[in-house]
Amino acid sequence: MTATVRAPAQSTGQVPGPVRATLLVVEGLWTWYRRHWRSTLVSSVLQPLLYLVAMGVGLGTFVDAGGRGARTVPELAGASYLQYIAPALLVAAALQNAAGEATYPVLSGFKWQKNYWAVTATPITPHQLAHGSLLWIAIRVAVSGAAYLLVAALLGAVAGPGALLALPVAVLTAMAFAAPLAAFAATTRSGGEGFNVIIRFVVLPMTLFAGTFFPVEQLPALVRPLAWVTPLWHGTELARGLSLTGVPPLAALGHVGYLVVWLAVGVVVTRWRFRVRLTT
Amino acid sequence: MIEDTALVRARGLVKRFGDFEAVRGIDVEVRRGEAFGFLGPNGAGKSSTMRMIACVSPRSAGELRVLGEDPDRHGPRIRARLGVVPQQDNLDNELTVRQNLHVYGRYFGLPRARVRAKAEELLEFAQLTDRADDEVEPLSGGMKRRLTIARSLVNDPELLLLDEPTTGLDPQARHLLWDRLFRLKQSGVTLLVTTHYMDEAEQLCDRLVVMDGGRVVAEGSPAELIRSHATREVLELRFAPGGQDAAVPLARELADRVEVLPDRLLLYTGDGEAALAAVQRRGVQPVATLVRRSTLEDVFLHLTGRSLVD
Numbered sequence: 001m002t003a004t005v006r007a008p009a010q011s012t013g014q015v016p017g018p019v020r021a022t023l024l025v026v027e028g029l030w031t032w033y034r035r036h037w038r039s040t041l042v043s044s045v046l047q048p049l050l051y052l053v054a055m056g057v058g059l060g061t062f063v064d065a066g067g068r069g070a071r072t073v074p075e076l077a078g079a080s081y082l083q084y085i086a087p088a089l090l091v092a093a094a095l096q097n098a099a100g101e102a103t104y105p106v107l108s109g110f111k112w113q114k115n116y117w118a119v120t121a122t123p124i125t126p127h128q129l130a131h132g133s134l135l136w137i138a139i140r141v142a143v144s145g146a147a148y149l150l151v152a153a154l155l156g157a158v159a160g161p162g163a164l165l166a167l168p169v170a171v172l173t174a175m176a177f178a179a180p181l182a183a184f185a186a187t188t189r190s191g192g193e194g195f196n197v198i199i200r201f202v203v204l205p206m207t208l209f210a211g212t213f214f215p216v217e218q219l220p221a222l223v224r225p226l227a228w229v230t231p232l233w234h235g236t237e238l239a240r241g242l243s244l245t246g247v248p249p250l251a252a253l254g255h256v257g258y259l260v261v262w263l264a265v266g267v268v269v270t271r272w273r274f275r276v277r278l279t280t
Numbered sequence: 281m282i283e284d285t286a287l288v289r290a291r292g293l294v295k296r297f298g299d300f301e302a303v304r305g306i307d308v309e310v311r312r313g314e315a316f317g318f319l320g321p322n323g324a325g326k327s328s329t330m331r332m333i334a335c336v337s338p339r340s341a342g343e344l345r346v347l348g349e350d351p352d353r354h355g356p357r358i359r360a361r362l363g364v365v366p367q368q369d370n371l372d373n374e375l376t377v378r379q380n381l382h383v384y385g386r387y388f389g390l391p392r393a394r395v396r397a398k399a400e401e402l403l404e405f406a407q408l409t410d411r412a413d414d415e416v417e418p419l420s421g422g423m424k425r426r427l428t429i430a431r432s433l434v435n436d437p438e439l440l441l442l443d444e445p446t447t448g449l450d451p452q453a454r455h456l457l458w459d460r461l462f463r464l465k466q467s468g469v470t471l472l473v474t475t476h477y478m479d480e481a482e483q484l485c486d487r488l489v490v491m492d493g494g495r496v497v498a499e500g501s502p503a504e505l506i507r508s509h510a511t512r513e514v515l516e517l518r519f520a521p522g523g524q525d526a527a528v529p530l531a532r533e534l535a536d537r538v539e540v541l542p543d544r545l546l547l548y549t550g551d552g553e554a555a556l557a558a559v560q561r562r563g564v565q566p567v568a569t570l571v572r573r574s575t576l577e578d579v580f581l582h583l584t585g586r587s588l589v590d
Binding site: 010011012013014015016020021024027028031032035036113114115116117118119120121122123124125278279280 | 297334336337338355356357359360361362364366368370371372373374375376379382383384386387388389390394431435436437438
């Protein structure tokens with residue numbers, strides 16, 4: 001038995017810089033992902049593709065051949081319905097996945113697995129842990145989104161190269177929603193019942209009514225503002241515009257600005273909630 | 281730079297949570313190479329003290345230096361040189377045993393090759409080599425605990441903080457763990473242990489403080505504490521519940537001090553056998569008797585009037 005641990009005159013531990021520390025948190029999460037990615041494939045890539053096929057190909061046949069005749073609905077701008085919803089589903093799926101990643105896994109880090117306390121017992125600070133956790137979600141939805149786009153292109157659902165720009169838009173939209181949600185998860189003490197409420201009564205209606213499948217203008221005038229305040233609508237408008245027709249610069253700036261505000265507030269509050277909870 | 285021989289130095293250290301004062305002004309000094317203990321019941325303020333020393337909980341008042349530096353100003357720098365074993369295991373249950381060590385080592389800025397080599401060394405130390413590629417979730421409590429300790433050593437810490445290291449383990453797992461900690465101590469690692477088990481404190485600690493209600497009520501080596509706060513031997517007389525009251529006056533005659541517990545009398549005396557003989561001569565008939573050496577449990581009972589484990 002040669003199990004020895006030598007007397008340490010000097011510890012080997014170092015303090016990683018803030019960027020490196022953030023990337024080390026991502027590396028830790030990547031180690032988990034490398035082991036468990038298969039179980040995440042269905043919800044992150046397959047599900048939006050099923051929607052795309054069912055709605056875009058199935059329902060789209062009726063839309064494109066519908067009452068007013070194919071290619072005459074102004075919003076379609078000459079594209080097929082499949083191409084109309086493809087960028088929107090990219091954004092919606094990114095947002096849904098990011099919402100999932102920002103809730104239970106974050107709460108688990110604090111409450112069930114408690115591994116956040118393990119991380120912040122090292123030189124890594126709560127702020128760096130928050131940054132790394134959010135960055136990891138962004139990377140996840142970016143990779144899933146890219147996989148989705150690839151298959152969508154093979155299905156003929158991508159109208160042109162502008163769809164590539166829809167990917168960063170999807171990531172921004174997803175994080176604009178997920179960052180405040182992570183702050184909420186970091187504040188949650190209960191078993192996360194509130195998350196289901198948000199998924200059912202915010203994320204799902206948002207996906208159905210904030211412009212994914214049909215223009216918001218089809219909604220009664222009274223309800224439209226509800227759609228306009230959602231990050232999803234801004235992301236969808238932007239992604240769809242970039243994919244199909246192009247977006248006026250001022251409108252694009254407005255959409256991006258609105259999403260960036262959500263993201264910035266979310267990041268600041270997440271940092272704060274991580275620090276408060278991990279350093280009492 | 282003048283080398284400070286104290287790895288931890290606290291003066292008037294206070295921790296408040298709102299109106300509640302968990303730590304009420306304690307003075308502590310931990311020297312390089314020793315095993316130092318915080319002994320006390322649940323709620324004594326041990327874990328709060330430990331978290332302040334681990335630089336994850338800012339102090340409310342008082343002075344604190346860990347490895348010569350101020351946790352408020354240099355938390356990450358101090359934590360880089362600490363090992364922490366928390367009260368509750370917080371391993372990554374969905375990673376393998378080995379991956380837990382790899383990932384954790386990286387947080388200390390260690391190169392991958394260094395982490396890989398260190399992990400193999402620690403797996404052997406924790407006797408987990410044959411479980412290295414298993415996920416953590418199904419491991420026994422003792423194995424998880426050993427992995428948590430192995431993980432805390434990944435950066436070759438100068439000071440190892442262990443919060444209730446064997447709570448919740450069965451006796452065999454505890455002894456195995458103590459053996460590992462003893463090896464660490466032998467190799468010169470400075471240990472800081474909180475425990476509410478007097479046998480753990482006696483086994484591991486060169487020096488300890490007894491804590492109660494957020495204060496330090498005594499300090500010294502286990503032997504010193506027993507010498508100054510208890511007699512050499514204890515005679516325990518066990519009675520049917522309530523039956524002990526009648527024997528109290530006699531017990532007080534025979535012993536230096538008597539503690540009355542719900543089902544027992546404890547007679548503190550230099551010679552337990554002699555006291556037992558005297559008790560029997562006077563016709564007292566306890567259900568059971570025991571003569572034993574005084575322990576830290578007796579010290580705690582004497583200092584606070586209460587048992588360590590309720």
